[in-house]
Amino acid sequence: MIQQMILELPHLPALGREDFLVAGCNARAAAWIDRWPEWPGNALAIYGPPGCGKSHLAEAWRSKSGGRLIGPAELTLDAVPDIAGAGAVALDRADEVQEAKALLHLLNLLRQDGGYLLSLSSVAPARWKTPLADLRSRLAAMQAVGIENPDDHLLGAVMLKMLSDRQLRAPQEVIAYLLTRMDRSFAAASALVVCLDSLTAGGRNPLTIPMARAALEHLAQSGEAGA
Incomplete structure (x- = not known):
């Protein structure tokens, strides 16, 4: 029954720089975004696990710089100019x-x-595999900053923001319940919020501890991050 209810409901996350939650695990990355355009070599690489805020920082920087966001498939020799x-x-x-x-x-x-250039990736550029010696040298020299998984304080704040982006209110006891039982990662928080959004029917039903328990059980059974 729960499996049938888990749908990605449309929502519009707040992605301004002022909406980015800064803590020890991401403070250096946020500081480098704020330092633009004073980047050594005119390039910065931000790397970290899925859901850690790389895309949020990229959108904040794109808005500030007037730049363009592209994916890997768009980068071809013909398209470079x-x-x-x-x-x-x-x-x-x-x-x-x-x-x-x-x-x-x-x-x-x-x-x-x-x-x-602002580069986003899961690992540092110096660890990428490339057949070109010149590119390896450039990547190794690029200013790179990592984002780590969050502590409880940031993880709770991130979940509250994600829920707020979906117009959901979470009692503090529900957040506390989840924090003691979920994976310690941004990806886990994101998966839980999507599940809770569906279980509350987009906020029409109140968010409760039994509902949080059901979300954790569903994610554990489905093999997704979050339990």
């Missing part, structure tokens, strides 16, 4: 780029023209 023409480029899932020459060409063009 047009992409670099934006002057500021955020590259999501940069470690999944298939055309190494295109990435090297983009880095060179942006540096030549005084542009900027």
Whole structure:
């Protein structure tokens, strides 16, 4: 029954820089975004686990810089001049780029023209596998900052924000109940919020501890993050 109820209901998350919750695990990444355009080598790499806030920071930076956000499939050699023409480029899932020459060409063009690159990935650029020695050297020299998994205080605050983005109110005892039983990750928080949103019918039913227990059990049985 629960499986049939779990639907990704439409919502609009708040992605402004002022909406980003800063704590010890992400403070350095947020500080580097705030330092733009004073980036060494005109490039910055932010890496970390899924759901840790990389995309939120990228959107805040894109809004500030007037830049362009692209995915790995969009980065081809033919497309590089047009992409670099934006002057500021955020590259999501940069470690999944298939055309190494295109990435090297983009880095060179942006540096030549005084542009900027914000790279987002799950691991640091120095650990990416690439056949090009020149690209390996550039990636190893790139300013890189990681985001770690959150502590209880930040994880609770993140869940409250995610729920608020969906117009859901969570009693403090429900958040406390979840924090003692869920995986310690942003991905777990996101999976739980999606599940709770569906179980409350988009906020039409109150969020309770039995409902939180049902969400944890569902995620554990389905093999998703969150329990």
